[in-house]
Amino acid sequence: MKLKRTHKVIEMQENLVGEKVILTGWVQKRRDHGGLIFVDLRDRSGVCQVVFNPDLGAETFTTAEQIRNEYVIAVQGTIYARPEEMYNEKLATGKVEIYADSIEVLNKSKTPPFSINDEIEVDESVRLRYRYLDLRRPEMQKNLILRHKAIKAIRDFLDQQDFLEVETPILTKSSPEGARDYLVPSRVNPGEFYALPQSPQLFKQLLMVAGYEKYFQIARCFRDEDLRADRQPEFTQLDMEVSFMDKNDILTLNENLISFVFKKALDVEVPVPFKRITYKEAIDKYGSDKPDLRFGMELKDLSELAAGSDFKVFAEIAKKGGQVKAINAKGCSNFSRKEIDDLTKFAAIYGAKGLAYMVITEDEIKSPITKFFKEEEVKEILSTLDAAPGDLLLFVADKPQIVADSLGHLRIEIAKKLNLIDENELNFLWVVDFPLLEWDEDEKRYSAMHHPFTSPIAEDIELMTTDRAGEIRAEAYDMVLNGVEIGGGSLRIYRRELQEKMFRLLGMSDEEAREKFGYLMDAFEYGTPPHGGLAFGIDRMVMLMAKKDSIREVIPFPKTQSATDLMTNAPSDVSERQLKELHIKLNLKQK
């Protein structure tokens, strides 16, 4: 390489006119006019036009004739101001151009499978196969730069607040509870396996035992579960733990952190404190533990009314511990039969066996169910739902969870359909007072809603040994942004007796608890401070900052829905020798 870069492309501005510069980068576009060639040169910083004129060097011009898109070149030239009528408003460097007197082709390029510049409309599988080209696109570079800025801001803020960044093992111990583990066979311990961490949970608690007081880590986590637009098998968390802080301290700290990060990375003001609502209120009003509060359309409970009515379908469900709830789709009385059918199908995804409706017009109520209700009952329904002519009321009667799920999602679906959501709003909130436990129907036992190290709320501890364990509230909290859970945490149990009690409640024998978590409980006996913490999903947070619908857009090398990497072709076979060393025999189903 004879030509050594002197400037970044983006530095090509009017103030440097007349200077001799050397730029390096990729050929974004070549426009060959025969006697004059324009090349848009792109580096990480931006794009600038380079002009090749045979008068400035015949050899240079001949070389320029041969270059193609995505060639890597170094160009030496002089910066000229463009005449005003030749400004290119679309380019950040559009007021100048470089007159090249020398060029060096550093590398050639095959014709790329898709265009590098613009908004891609290429199938994602092609993008993933050629991810190194996809990542060249300014859009993707913007996303990764944003990610960098967000993480940098996190580090800066926490460093200021006296936190220490500490690393924890990637090869660790498999634990029951939670997601499926990724396992790693141990060569030196035949038949035994490490697990990749689902999160650094226990290590960070042990760092609190060890007296580090304020810990954080940008930690990779692994969970072998099925993928979604916002779920990858490996993902990045801001993992955090503090000692001697109460819940309020922790929430405030994290509100300030997020506010700082959005300011630094996006230059957006995020006012604090955030709204806080209880889990119960979230489920009751929005049918979700991560409600999107950018719009209303709350769920209204009609169970009591339904139970006393003559409408048998509703009444029986309401009397048998089910619920009857409804939402008011304001102004949707014009929905067609098909649109309502589609909403019914949509509700069915979440287990709703039906979707009853009332179409409210000026002079009547069109509905298959109105006839089952007395006039006062209809009136009460209308007033509960604040119904007016033009509205569409949608009812689901079922088990509480199905009612919440189906109406909760319906609420969002309709809001999207009606464009009720302001895409520029950032609606942060805390959901607090989660239940400690949830009933696992398959296992016929309780499991921890957050994780088994979460502390119950002090006044609910006495319920642990009663049959009302399902009512115990946890010292747990989630941060929600625009209907997406971006972080969650809790105050932890820090006394051995309480932790043992918790394991028993989860149906774990003392022996099993000792075998799996004995080291933690032993540690609790050596002066463990009260502590708690939180973990943010960095991928999700950056996804929302970048206004994307998938975390794959903010992850450089993501996996497909079937957890494969289309570029490397991982996962793949390994040699018989490798398996043998690991003492592994395959037991595959015949194809």
Next chain:
RNA sequence: GGAGCUGUAGUGUAGCGGUUAUCACGUCGGCCUGUCACGCCGAAGAUCGCGGGUUCGAUUCCCGUCAGCUCCGCCA
């Protein structure tokens, strides 16, 4: 494990029981000294994802399968 959507030159697409398989961008060649979505002329480029079936004939219809995506289950 399940439901839905998608699959046609390098890319994005049109199409339909019988076509020379459409168009655009890109690519290649020629011309072009002010373009920046350069322009003009010309050319090449498609096992219509794969397998099977129905049919005289399938890219088109049916079944299966594979891949990608969205979702349910799952994910403390």
